[in-house]
Amino acid sequence: MKLLRYGHTGHERPGMLDADGIIRDLSSVIPDLSGAALSAAGIAKLKTLDPTSLPKVEGRPRLGPPVAGMKNFVCIGLNYADHAAETGSPIPKEPIVFLKSLGALCGPDDDVTIPKDSVKTDWEVELAIIIGDTARCVSEDAAMSHVAGYAVCNDVSEREWQIERGGTWDKGKGCDSFGPLGPWLVTADEIPDPQDLAMFCDVDGMRMQDGSTRTMIFGVKKLVSYVSHFITLHPGDVISTGTPPGVGLGKKPPVFLRAGQVMHLGIAGLGEQTQNTVAYSE
Structure with a gap:
């Protein structure tokens, strides 16, 4: 699983890269890639997600x-x-x-x-x-x-x-x-x-x-x-x-x-x- 943050400096949002290399927004699931989201339990929870069910991020945003x-x-x-x-x-x-x-x-x-x-x-x-x-x-x-x-x-x-x-x-x-x-x-x-x-x-x-x-x-x-x-x-x-x-x-x-x-x-x-x-x- 590839996890990332995208957007303008200081205003990044959490995301996930799907199998086709498309960024999917994780904002509805976690507030950011920090704290509990990075724990073993947090990573396990993210793995249960179907990336295609998450909003697609259009274009090529800056990666933080x-x-x-x-x-x-x-x-x-x-x-x-x-x-x-x-x-x-x-x-x-x-x-x-x-x-x-x-x-x-x-x-x-x-x-x-x-x-x-x-x-x-x-x-x-x-x-x-x-x-x-x-x-x-x-x-x-x-x-x-x-x-x-x-x-x-x-x-x-x-x-x-x-x-x-x-x-x-x-x-x-x-x-x-x-x-x-x-x-x-x-x-x-x-x-x-x-x-x-x-x-x-x-x-x-x-x-x-x-x-x-x-x-x-x-x-x-x-x-x-x-x-x-x-x-x-x-x-x-x-x-x-x-x-x-x-x-x-x-x-x-x-x-x-x-x-x-x-x-x-x-x-x-x-x-x-x-x-x-x-x-x-x-």
Whole structure:
């Protein structure tokens, strides 16, 4: 089942994608894709619906982030062995956890703004875990019961601010528009093995990243359990699980984004995103 939110920014409505790729409105069933709607019971209820009985959404509306009410936008750093190698970093012994500002969250095809004075804005295609039931100090064996589904995330990053400006990574990760998420939430039952998903990112039609979740150091079960011991995870929270090699920072010489470019990225079974990069304006 593919669940989504559509409409103008800040006024999105819940929807479902039917077998023909048509958006069906869920507003008469749930107020939004948040809270109880994302729980195991809520997802089970949505699965009983006949999509063709729901109102058809005409045209091609903007897609927003596929979840609402997020409390925590958690990211994992250096979680692919081959990506760690390209950056010259050692393999982490434990997951590297940082938080992305909730203000970074945006729709999958919204513009990405190159921040004022940025010179090293970069791309990162990532598998995002979407939490369905509250997770607090859960075991790895129980972790998957707290997962509503998965989505594509672009963990856009400003490398100078992340690495060269001192302190934590957060300052290079939380800029407005730095968290495109979607196009939809694919429920966990449709992704039997999240550790075997091909993923890619193109910039201006050139393949930059061509990887697989098979090379993740810490898998989905481990990450949900691990993070839940430090941060209570709530319905709609996201854990973005790291990126494969091919980021701009790892190129020789490094390559970074500028205004007027196009990023196109996707993960097998989860859909694709396209963002135009635009210059900062007051």
